[in-house]
Amino acid sequence: MASRYPVGPVGHATVSPEVKKPQSITVGGFRISTQKLPILKAEPIEEMTRQLGIAPPEMIFGDNHVTIEHQKSGWGIDFNAFDALDRVDKTGQSMLQVAHSKEWQQSREKTHEGIKDVVKPFDWSYSTDYKGTLSPNAPSFESTEKPIPIEILKRPDPIVFFDEVVLYEDELADNGIAMLSCKIRVMPARLLLLSRFFMRLDNVLIRLRDTRVYVDFETREVIREYQAKECEYEKVRQILASTRDDIPALMRDPNRLSEILQIVEKSSERIILDG
């Protein structure tokens, strides 16, 4: 599948006339840019469906992206909806079922024996392990134990650029939410990007998949961390029940849920770019 890199909107020809230029900033030899546009129209959605081989989510911000490029070395990383969705399971092997599915199917057994075919099975929760799309000639990352320096990132250094960009979102036919979004904050000496996939299938499962990219402008060190967390819905609800907080609100807050969910997968990579 052709990657979208270098950046160019999928539905370029049909983008509405009030198209906005991407926001961007260049700091320490790194160019950071983001673009936020409306969801795709019917035509580009059909094209994307054809290319992906699965039905895209209900809200597909196919023109949106967050990109970091290092001009001297030619290294770059881009976060976009198409490439993220291309990593969703298209076979239906990891398919979840909504909470009332058993009840629903049992009630149907007698009446609709003819209707057994599941239409185009795929992972409709749009769970992705997307870690960003590297530029075509980017040197590869190496596995590392070195963590992203959280303590330094906790310092209130001035933020010179900030944006939050949604790449896709689906309401799971009113059975919860699946959302992939990307946040970036650029400080004078470093930046942090968080690409977060959040999925809550009501009464079934809660899932978080975070990719963090840290760049130190002076040393040109890039660290990329991936962390997948999940937990059964009911377990989370029970843990939250012991607090006095508003449980439905907490169930919508990935930051709070992140503290509760168990890590199921983790990896860390780094690279030092040529100056």
Add this chain to the structure above:
Amino acid sequence: MSDLDRAIEQLRACRLIPESQVRELCYKARELLIEEGNVVSVDAPVTICGDIHGQFHDLMELFRVGGDVPDTNYLFMGDFVDRGFYSLESFLLLLCLKVRYPDRITLIRGNHESRQITTVYGFYDECIRKYGSANVWRYCCEVFDYLALGAIVLGASSELEPSGSNANDLTQSTIAVDDGELETEVLNSRGEVTMSSYRPRQRASSDVDTDTQDILPPRDISAAPSQTSAPTRTGAPGTGASGDGNGSSMTSRTGAVLCVHGGLSPLIDSVDKIRLIDRKQEVPHEGAMCDLLWSDPDEIEGWGLSPRGAGFLFGGDIVKQFNHQNGLSLIARAHQLVMEGYKEMFDGGIVTVWSAPNYCYRCGNVAAILELGEDTSNGGTIARSNGEYGRSNGLSGPSSVSSPGRRYRVFEAAAQDTRGMPAKKPVADYFL
């Protein structure tokens, strides 16, 4: 001015009415809705609307574009609440209008008009926040249980009256269809035609070639200053003539239009079967009632199961067969977000209408409403080709039913008070 008129005025200003008044309103609404059948009969002309989802300011924009109640006859296909920030104001206003002008506004049930869904997707929380208790939520849910499941539009014209003058200036030079019938027209919120399609006269089959011309790109319209006034209204508003088909020598060429929130059900092969459902209950997880509110059309053959493990999908052959058997020319439904505000599928056998622009305040989509005109060719006599009469008279074969003329008014999100909205520009935070 009556209390009800005062309540309407107050709600139009996006101000809530006291809890005691809500209780009274819901009681009156229930008394009214209980008298309606599961499938309400509505005479054209009518304006059909899709999901609203608590986007109050956009509902006001909808009324600006489509005309006010009672001047315009409205049919709302459910999902009034949840997601948006003003579910209460939106639903209570629609309910007030229903009680005040029962014959000029029809409300049918969406899958969000349910206790279970509203506790998860915002309406319950909004009631607690704005009224301090769950009472108002409970009153509203009781009304939900009485909402009709569908509607049948009768007496729609197969041909549209061409739109107002400003549109003609743009169309005359480009349209050269001799003696064609105007079948569909798309207008922007200023009432300017952006697309028209014609079908040749006298060939009243639903699958004849249509001649579609894009007159203007949908959203790139620079109107002359004088054209920015209120949209041109076409088709005289007023009650549709209410003939009952007695002695009518021929059926209308236009079949009836079934309106339902989600779609069809494998348990339902005729409109009459919808009439037999016991609807006065919470939306169940199974059965025909659930399907009507939840199912989706899809590019498949026959029926399919949603990969989610609950819910049906239905293909074009199912729609064609259902429409044929029931003397229908079109199914109008809502339930799914479509970027252009409306989406016709299966040779125009079904249309999705979506009326929440910039959905969830961030999708950037446009919304649409669908206007069906009144057929005056039979002297206002409405033929009942809705499955009650049509099948027996031998006249409504598949080729004698043609689709109604369809005028889509497309509109964008209203400029609005942004308090309480997600900030357009995200606030920088020290996330980790």
